[in-house]
Amino acid sequence: MRRTTRAGALCGLLLTLLTLSIAPSAQAGDILTEKSAGQRYALQSKAASDKAGKPVCASVATDETGSQAAKLRARVDCSDPAALRPAETFTLHTDKYALAAALRSEANGQYVSAEFHDADSHFGMLRARQDEAFGNWEKFELVSLADGWFALRYNFTENGVSKDYYVSAEVNTTGADQGLLRARTATAPGSWEQFKLVRIPFPASDEPPAATLPAPARSLRTLTWNTCSNNGDCGMYKLSADEFTDAVTQRATTAKADVIFLQEFCEKLAKPLEHKLEARDGGADTWDVRFAPIQLKVAPDRFAQKSCAKNREAYGVAIAVPAENTWYKAVELDSPDKKERRTALCAAVRSWAVMACTAHFSTGGPNYDDPSRHTQQAQAANLAQQAARYSGYRALIGGDLNATPTVTPTESSVPVLQPLYDAYKECDQPANRPTAGSSKLDYLFAASPATWSGCTIGTDTDNPSDHRPVWGTVTLPAR
Structure with missing residues (x-):
């Protein structure tokens, strides 16, 4: 889907891409990311943790439809990044000027949007459902904080008025929307607004399988x-x-x-x-x-x-x-x-x-x-x-x-x-x-x-x- 109304402008973002290796993913099917050696990440929330105190990361709702489809919620144990599914992993992208960046879900190959056309409890919610090139609704600024944590800042312009919002993980919300990620906080980021990008190891070894030897000319x-x-x-x-x-x-x-x-x-x-x-x-x-x-x-x-x-x-x-x-x-x-x-x-x-x-x-x-x-x-x-x-x-x-x-x-x-x-x-x-x-x-x-x-x-x-x-x-x- 592509919207007729577009929002604000943004700049900046984080990502470290070093030497990578990958094997084909049986889960990804024909999704673009199956063929790419781009680094994958999980989005860990500072505010969210399970009852055992393990870190919790955002997950895309791939098993839901309608108004619940593709929502991002911080409620998945990510103490073992290698065990995460495509629903919990993302790649990071930027335009040719490196002034904006977007998260793309490995679960469906779609970009994460801050959806400001929804009102009330879903105002600014994050959903992975933009299947075209990312635009303003998919662009976030990464604001560096202490100890490797960062805030995702989104700029929303309405009626000529520009306003910044930080993405929150609403961990105190109960029911279906517990941990919902929303760009809604205009004040300085607290623990609900702090995240880390956790590198996901690839299933393949850093070394290739042994070559078939002896190898003839x-x-x-x-x-x-x-x-x-x-x-x-x-x-x-x-x-x-x-x-x-x-x-x-x-x-x-x-x-x-x-x-x-x-x-x-x-x-x-x-x-x-x-x-x-x-x-x-x-x-x-x-x-x-x-x-x-x-x-x-x-x-x-x-x-x-x-x-x-x-x-x-x-x-x-x-x-x-x-x-x-x-x-x-x-x-x-x-x-x-x-x-x-x-x-x-x-x-x-x-x-x-x-x-x-x-x-x-x-x-x-x-x-x-x-x-x-x-x-x-x-x-x-x-x-x-x-x-x-x-x-x-x-x-x-x-x-x-x-x-x-x-x-x-x-x-x-x-x-x-x-x-x-x-x-x-x-x-x-x-x-x-x-x-x-x-x-x-x-x-x-x-x-x-x-x-x-x-x-x-x-x-x-x-x-x-x-x-x-x-x-x-x-x-x-x-x-």
């Missing part, structure tokens, strides 16, 4: 493409989801790709692309498309997932691998302060003994995020190390690395991408043909002593992206 066809799905000046941005997934699938078919790396990708396109690839192959359960978000700092040391335009959820990178994949991991890369926090995403293909990783580095050079390019060089070193750290697996890397093969940091003679060239073989070396305008920015690397053949740079003819796709066949040595 293997040839894989690999494709990387920056799809610019969040760039209003790019043709891909203008495509419908069906047209977008057609464009990716067509290039994957031309490349006969076994592994697909994608950058500037929107989360909401992951599942449709998976279905499109499987339909092309004449069956189901042949591909998995995984996603990891790029983030924006919304407060000191706090990050939230950057939102894609056109109601396509979070913005980031994606990887398509065989459906046997059950383990994938997002690795947050050190990034310039107050700029996008870039990420790499790795996925294990156990039967191939292959660890496939994709990344989109910060933009470097004068007047860009990383003027000296030293952060880019650190990102290259981190990616090179991360892809190679999994015992028994052969590393394969693809992505938009936002640097040419010869670019050097201002104060160093070492090329930005040297950490990758030191340990890996690149598909188009030494030709190094341009992939974006007149520059080579897109790469395919495989751990030495792998060899590449048939490296191809797509043409600009009928190319809806501002980057050309790159594909080739890599032969990986036996392990």
